[in-house]
Amino acid sequence: MTLDWSVVWEHRWALAAGAAMTIQLTVLTMLLAVPGGILLAAMRLSSLRLLRWPATAFVEFFRCTPLVLQVYWAFYVLPSEFDVRLSGFATGLLALALNVSAFNSETFRAGIASIRRGQSDAALAMGMSSFQAFRIVILPQAVKRVLPVLATTWVALFKDTSLVSVIAVSDLAYTAMQLRSRTFRILEMLTAMALIYWAMGYPQAKLTDWIHRRMAGKE
């Protein structure tokens, strides 16, 4: 077995572009999924059944099906059945954002529920509307409290972005697998892919641990 690692260096810019795409997908998804999660959580905690019901169905659906299947579904069904024509990137981002919104909503719901009832009672007694009480009193405390969980979700999302490679979005996984079949340096390319993911993900995982430790037991 002869190994030729120079092939990895030769394609460093392609791999770097793939890694940049992975980061871009992670950041954009989270930017969409935090407001999405808050909205869904607020809907699920609402007293109106008309809001509660669809939000619950949405969250349960996205939590109880695999992300890779959601990506396939969006990619093949949206254009053929609903005439929605999105690029591969937009399709992947859509599936990721909806999926992570569902998970975030559970996080925020737990965070909001953990804020004592007295806080909203006090806000209402001070003459705030229930929306003001939610926005000014409850939500900021809840968000702070769930920060460690959001960090964990972030790392999971970073890894899950690799699944959009199945619809040919040129993220790190797709780029490396394309280079593998083009150069026939299978072991080198796939190992490089794993190492790049590791180099990017390891500090994030450690940072998450640090956030968990820092926030542990804090109000």
Added chain:
Amino acid sequence: MIEYLEPILDNLPFLWAGIETTLVVSALSVACSLVLGFAAGLGRCYGPAWLRLPLVFYIDSMRAIPVLVVIVWTFFAFPILFGVTMTPIVAAVGAISVHVAASIAEIVRAGIESIRQGQSWAGLALGMSRAQLLRKVILPQAVTRMLPSFGSAVIVTIKDSAIASVIAVPDVIRHAESVVAQTYRPFEVYSFAMIVFFAILFPVARVVDKLYLRVGHRGRS
């Protein structure tokens, strides 16, 4: 309505074979990752220092690398490195187990560490050996506390099994792809696959929710 079901009904035995594969891959992965994860978790808590360091490295690395990458690497690169060939199912079960075992190990560690130190001292003071202490005092309490998290890990494992389709494991998704290629009916076939996964995962998720409510607080000291 019936014409919507046509691509499903015509290929039902084929799709059912895919469902069976998904269930088999999931069940094997759950079993293997529990065994591996328990070993790694116990090794990390009680093992000698030379074992603990590599275990920490393995556990943290698996938190950084996507399961897709581990599956693809195991199927395509591992055989080159070690000169063995694997069927896609073996590669998938191996890769998913190694990946999920890392989170099981963390659950095991958290469970063991949640038992107060005083319990160990009391056990040792009564003249128990370390092994007796672990078996009779710590694990019975810790395992109860781990149960809900194990449930969550089972859900993750079943969902991860869907990714095995990328290395041509003939699971629900792979077979759905074939049926779509023949019938050009992505909506019906992929929706069917969605319903299959939902039908498997929703009851499991409800059981896990129950575990969190019923067992999660138990034995809290």
